[in-house]
Amino acid sequence: MTAVAIALLASDFITKQIALTHFSGTDPTSTLGGLLKFTLVFNSGGAFSIGAGETWFFTTVKMLVIVLMLVVSPRIRTPLWAVSFGLVIAGAAGNLIDRLFRDPSPWEGRVVDWIQLPHWPVFNLADCGVVCGSALVMWASMRGIRLDGTRATEEPAEPDATERTAEVKNP
Structure with missing residues (x-):
């Protein structure tokens, strides 16, 4: 989860800096025959x-989404949920950083968007992370895959030894 989040957050930051340096809102750069x-x-x-x-x-x-996902994340025991949480957390954090530190003021900053497809609003890599991560969450949920990797029809996995010890110490 952490590796996915760091990779996406770094990519989002770097590409936004490139967009700020090289792209314009009044003179779009077209590629792939105008598709992108x-x-x-x-x-x-x-x-x-x-x-x-x-x-x-x-x-x-x-901020609330990031905190909630970080609180829940220690229960993740499967790569599917780790990747989906990493994507959503990084996507939310990438746009949150813009909101906190860009003009016009803290908490009211505007998000840098720069990718445009035909008949689609302009977006950024953080948006892609939120959408793809959310889609994975919905897919896993519809398939009944729990955070620990078991199916909704199965019994949850037994806690490991450290979790059993903690349960005994804290009745």
Whole structure:
């Protein structure tokens, strides 16, 4: 989980810096015959620019999601859940960093978006992480795969020796 989160967070930061240096909102860079454009946009709203002007709300929600996932993450015992949590945490953190440290002010900063596909809003790698990680969470949940790797129809795995010791000491 940590490796996935660090890799995505670093990639998001680096690509946003490249976008700020090389791309423009008024003169998009087109590639792949126009299928993919690089357009610099500063988004004060959520996904698809929903809730523009309510930046403080998205900042708070991202912080809560990250904290909740970090609290739950020690229960993860399968790569599927580790990857999905790593993607969502890094995606939320990448955009949270923008909200906290970019203009116009802390807690109200705008997210740097720069990838544009036809008929689709401009987005960034952090957005990709949130979407892909969330899709994995939904897929695992629909398949009944628990955080510990067991299926919803199976009994949960026995706690390891350290967990059993902790349970005995803290009745």
